[in-house]
Amino acid sequence: MNDPRMSGRRGVLTGAALLSLLAPTTACTAFGGYDVPDSVCGRPIAPEVLAPLLPEGENLKERHRSADEDASMCTLSVDGDAALVVEEWRDQEPRDMLEREKDKDPAGDPARSDVQGDSVISDGTFHSMNPCPARGEKSNHTLTLYLGGAGTAGKRDELEAFAAAYLPEGLKAMGCTE
Numbered sequence: 105m106n107d108p109r110m111s112g113r114r115g116v117l118t119g120a121a122l123l124s125l126l127a128p129t130t131a132c133t134a135f136g137g138y139d140v141p142d143s144v145c146g147r148p149i150a151p152e153v154l155a156p157l158l159p160e161g162e163n164l165k166e167r168h169r170s171a172d173e174d175a176s177m178c179t180l181s182v183d184g185d186a187a188l189v190v191e192e193w194r195d196q197e198p199r200d201m202l203e204r205e206k207d208k209d210p211a212g213d214p215a216r217s218d219v220q221g222d223s224v225i226s227d228g229t230f231h232s233m234n235p236c237p238a239r240g241e242k243s244n245h246t247l248t249l250y251l252g253g254a255g256t257a258g259k260r261d262e263l264e265a266f267a268a269a270y271l272p273e274g275l276k277a278m279g280c281t282e
Contacts, residue, residue, distance in 0.1 A: 138164035138182070144192050145178040147273035151267070156262040158187050159253055176278065186252035190270070194236050194278045196244040201231050219268045228256030230267045236280035245280045247271055 108170045140151040140158065147166055160165070161182035166179040174195050180188040201224045205214035212226035219225075221234035228251040236243040249267060251259060 136164040137161050147277055153266050153269045189250040191248040192274050192278055194245045196246050198244055201233050217264055219264055224259050225264055230263050245275055245278055247274055
């Protein structure tokens with residue numbers, strides 16, 4: 105059974121077997137030592153939409169705090185550093201979000217976003233205002249997302265994808281839609 109033609113195959117098969125054992129380990133450590141959750145701030149979200157916004161690390165924690173039923177704020181931290189901050193308010197007065205951001209943070213290069221509502225993307229932040237019809241015709245819901253850490257300027261597409269997935273769930277949870 106020492107067929108020279110088989111010894112090369114055994115080496116390839118052994119290498120492939122080892123690689124298949126290592127592949128799951130590599131995939132799990134891509135985001136560090138934590139699992140990417142399937143909800144943020146109590147709102148369901150696909151982990152593949154959230155994962156690109158999170159840094160590598162060992163511990164992911166969510167801290168949710170709400171002042172009252174009109175506001176929801178939570179922070180996702182990795183190893184003690186804020187990675188994503190989500191703030192929502194309802195019953196807000198209408199305002200032009202782009203003008204607000206140009207005044208507040210012109211260095212962030214704010215621009216209109218294609219995400220629903222009056223939405224603006226900047227380096228490391230996303231802001232959106234949407235009607236909250238269940239609360240009356242003058243009521244609006246605002247969503248603000250902040251990315252923590254370095255390298256946030258290159259994540260505009262990822263932040264917009266997260267916002268587009270999160271916003272309908274946020275509107276529902278804040279009592280703006282059913």
